[in-house]
Amino acid sequence: MCPPLLFSDPPAEPDREKPAAKEAVTILPVAEGAGEGVVRFDLSSLPKGTQVYRADLLVFRTRPITGGDDEATIDIEIYPLFSDFQAGGKPAAADKPLQLRSPWFDRFDATEAVRQWAAGKPNGGFFIKACPLIELPATCLDVAYQGEPKAVPQQVTGARAFHRAGQTFITWKEIENPVGTDEVRWGRLREILGSLDKTRRLRYCVYRSGKPITAESFHEAERIAVVAPLSGWNVNGRNVDKPIDDALGNQYALNHHQWNPFVGASVEGKYGVDCLMERLVIQDGGEPLPRGTGLYVHTPDAEGPAHYAVVSSVDGVENTADISESNSPAEPVTELKGEGVPVLQKVFPPKPYFNYKEKRLHYVRWVAPPYVNVPSQYYNWSVGIPEKPAEPAPVELSLHRDGRSYYRTQYRIEQDSIVLTPHDFPVKTWWYGYHESLGTLRSFRQGRIHNYTERRLLAFIDWAAKTRPAEWSPAAKERGCSLDRNRILATGCAGGAAGGGALHLGIRHPEVFNLVLSGYGLADYAGEIEALTRVKRAGAMPAEMESIWGKVAWGLQTDTGKKVWDELNLTKIVSGLPDDVHLPLVSVTGHGMLQPMRDFFVAMLDKGQPVMARYGVYGGGTLLPVSRTGTWSGMIRQDIRRDQLMPAFWGPGCPALWETPREPSGELVVSDGIKRWWGELNTGCRWKTDDVVDSPTRIEITLFWDGSRGVRNPHADVTLRRVQNFRIRPEWAYTYEIRNAAGEVVEQGKVTAGRRGLFTIKGVPIPREGSRLIVRP
Template sequence: MRACATALAVLLAMCSWVEGEVATRRWRPLAVQGAKTLRFDLSGLGAAARVYRADLVLARSGAILGNEDDAMVKVEVVPASGAKPLPLRGPWFDRLDATEAVRAACRAPRAQTVEFIVKACPKGVQEATYLDVAFEGTAENVPPAVKGLKALHRGGLTFVTWAELDDPFGVKTPTLDELRAAVKQLDAAKQVRYRIYRHAERIDARSVAEAELLAEVAPLSGYNPRGVSTDHVIHQRQLRAIEDGLYARSIAAEPFKVAPDSPEMGALPVRRLAIEDGKPLPPGVGLYVHHPAKPGRAFYAVVACVDGVANMRHLADGAALAEPVAEEAGPGQPVLQNAEDLKVFYDYPGQRLHYVQWCAPPLANLPNQVHNWSAYVPPAAAGNDPLALGIYFHDWRGLYLRPRWPHARDQVLIATADSPWPSFGYGYHEALGTLKAFSEGVVRDYTAARIDAFVAWARKRFAIDPARISCHGLGTLGGTAALHYAFRHPDAVAWVVAGYFDASPATCPPAIKSGERELKTHLPQMEAVWGKREWDLKTAAGASIWKDRDLTAWVRAHPTAALPFLSIGAGTLSPVWSQQVPFMKALLEVRQPFIAEFDWGGSPPRYGPDYVRRDKPMPAVHPDRMEFATRNYWAEAKVLYSPGGSINTGLSWEPKSVVDTSERLEIEGRFGGAVTIRNAQRFKPKPGEKIAWTLDTGRREANRTGEAVADEHGLVTIPGLGQGKLILTRAGAPSQ
């Protein structure tokens, strides 16, 4: 009998919280008590109220980037009672957890007020700060319940959709300016947010108190404003130029001068997102995409919230799922949005497909992040032969839907919009877009990780030949990203085409002298995402981000690495010339395969050689002659006007005729210097081993023979080679 009574008492204690409904309310601070004091009158909450959750939402006047001193300042707010600082609440880290402080205030015998001291909050706006509380009580003036809730899971992504309370556009497609204005107008009238809940049990008016609040979603979430591209601006310009001769002449000098913040962007249409290939969401539908951390079954609910008052009372089937969703963990798969038609006069034959990749940690620092991609698919994709895969990294103009780049007939060319934080092919600090300080976290490889995920998907989707993956980019953003991403996978990427890249950000000056002009460099943009260089912030592995990105030092420290073949373009007056020269010298010193071309104004990199394969040997050539070697723009890496020069631009070889066995290697081509064989798959001499070599020129009297000794790394170098078939054999191997 006593056991039954005890069990009943435990059950009643567990269920006591369900006696009342869950209500929410928002409080604004009372009249300012001081520049650093926030005081809230909670008398309407009721004495001894059961508080489930309280969030202190601190407003800021603008985002804080890593190149600002404020980025290192930790937000610190403490209750006036002198307790510990309020912790940040994940996963968005845009608010502070004030639950215990509000509970304490409700237990106090005196007037129910709660007071906080703001010790530090850079760019804080006190007037826009508020306190949201969820408690047991009766909600008043609740907004209408959400209708039409659906949840679809596919490959690691759960797509949650619902009918929004307001739909200002209907079937009309808004422009980017119209969409932004509509969001602003909606918030000015009343702040509507949709709270997304997830729970292991069915969510109703009482169990919602135990459900996990995943996010607060703003109105018009079914649109894809990040999908609006500068490519669309150029397309509109070209169409207009056909009809308007005066306009055509006005843009003739710089038709492609555009930036993501160009005013013309605002006039472009914004498409609705598709969560099934090629099927945009219907008008008036909101969207949130969740990445489950582990497989299982989950219920979802969406609650409308207006100015802090949420409708937690009406959670019928239209606002809460009656059946759970079966979920699995994983990065998810990109979803086809549409085929882009950007043709004016000419475009490469094939299709330009626009995809969206939804990311969350560890592929982004926040959940529900939309990243746009393009994939150029050539007609050859309809055949049975595997295709090459090119990864293109755009420059500061943001042109990714139609890269201004050669499109090979047998290559799928993919490109992503590097936004909202341009990150040079690596990633950014986890504090960006949150209340975290840069002093509290690390720089993570979010961008590279999400590219890895997209590439893994593309390799399966388009039947890619894994030996023919390449990276391409131009400029201090795109060229740097192409090179740095390729070095992330030196054993998987076959070749790289990069121009005006920064191989050593740690040595990048804030400005350079170019003739009589002083030119600012891209250092502030790097510091914006990695923190000021003087702070020397760390990666997740604990290394300095600036030392970690030093590819020149990496090349020298890894002489045996089988790097991709590099095609480099540069200019001796460019902001990155002083970083590029040491990098090229390092490649020559350790005998890595590359070609380079440069002049004073800047030479774009040569496209290719596109026949390079990751599974075939490559010749690394140290040229016999470099006429510019003693000139100070090379010898001292001086940024100045010059006649330029080139390295190995005459190099070519025939991969199809390569012989690579354990005893013999043959490679035919035009070399022009000392040749070191790199990336051999089977011909691997031991250090100190003697290797017989022959250069068959096709003319017996011009043939050359000799013997070489493999160095301490097992690499074999043959000096002074011109054109012909180079044959290497190990001792005792049969001659042919």
């Protein structure tokens, strides 16, 4: 098999200063309004009748297109021409356009067209009818055909493959080592990566087959990936937290005149460029890949034996001549279906100041669809293990603030919990997901928006709960310790997307989470964009969201068939929930709420769902923590579980949601003219969990007030949720009574569950000394 030939040069990166064309390609204009032009490649080097195995047309754009661009809605249309075409004419296009080649969707399958041209049909070229921002001179044709290989590049060596939990890890020794050192910081590595294609385009092509891959059988193998150099480096692991920790631990660092000397830190700027880079580990707790090692991780669709080969490619010419065991191992890999599991990278070293006294483990998980839109992507995680984890241990899914990362446990809610910290990077997805066309040549009209990030987060939690590796606790395997699925909270504090991400995760997945702690969370993204834009406070949020989900006006759909902005409207979700769906307790803080958040709280209260909130003139605080063991100042001391009776309150502060919004007031307050809702909702409402009675014939729960003393005679409507054992019949009338702290009955009456299957008792007194609510048949 002859190595694939690349007709024309791909564009240089990062600049595009290649010659506009070379002898092998001709660019012809078309009639005005007919399209972008015709690109014709000189295929005279292909003898007539040559057997063509594969042909790919590669097109490049002058810049990436995202969902925030109008061009994102335009499908690329490219047609092969089988008759002579003259410049300025109107092309006679074929019936069907070229199709994008899956699963990468980064090139077009031109195999049939090139086969027909090689067989003798007139080569009219490719008519590019539509392709926004196309860089016509950069267009390439990649052809693999039967022939004698010539002028091939140096071959890779040391190819290896092994299978692990549904994924095959393929490694090889690269033919160049541009880094040249084991210690490199991000600023320098970024420069090296940016200069890789300036003189020539080096890639590594990974092939797979059901039988041994030899020079004779090579044409039968499938090319599954084209990998850029330096794939063994954990580029996605770069962050600002690590260099900040290094600065804090350095006796020569001096920071002054600033309450937060790291306020200007960014991944691509201050501190971020000083991040010491690491190479990936592919065996739990093993050594990093040697410098100069390439890596690709494949998630196969089917089980059985598979053979792999890796060949080098320079400027599109692959070395398919030198095939040996050095780059094509003779032994097959026995593959199983699966999704892969996280790989332990290392134990983070202890660092000063902003870190808890805990063991921190670093994991990387490689994923493929349906967790991402294209194969072999990887994400970094950290797992914080306290000195004395509970058994079973509660779990905190802690979403980092914008600009921060997985590297540090940003805070703890419980002292004995396992803290899982993911990384929403390199694409900021607002902890939800993005359009499957993002980063490909598909338009945003082709395909749907998927909750990729949510799936990844939930999958990691599920893996952790099922396996809980021995590294997490010395007794994990001996005692069969596990994580407590009834105590999994999602939290994200003020500082970008984290608060909204936690809120959406909890509301959308009540079967997983028992508690949501959201700092400055947003429940209705489209509504907030409209409201904030109206008062000129939207900032970068609209552009960030539309870049991954498409413009609000387009109303693009998710894989569920809903418009994405409806899918991410928690007010609609809550309003449409069946009454027997029990949401986690939600606490939210903010700096005054606009209409969309007000409507969300109203929906929660109308549905009898548990919610607390604090919105202050100077902000409601980074977080409103709810914890049973935490040490936060002003925290709400409460044990929340999914398998335990929980009251939902409509109490002090709630009536203010039906009042007219107002401007902030008070000493030292400068009004900005924006009217909002302020105050606290249910933040003083408490209940005891150590004396709850939930039997088939009786419910008892003690309610009390632990909020502001300015609230006189606090009362609340109480809806009993997560009833575990009490027998509820919609048609039955039940007796309830309320007893004071002395045990005296102060109120009694009848209550029915109705079709909702829920008890709501109106006007229950909740004094500081407590009252006992009792329900029985």
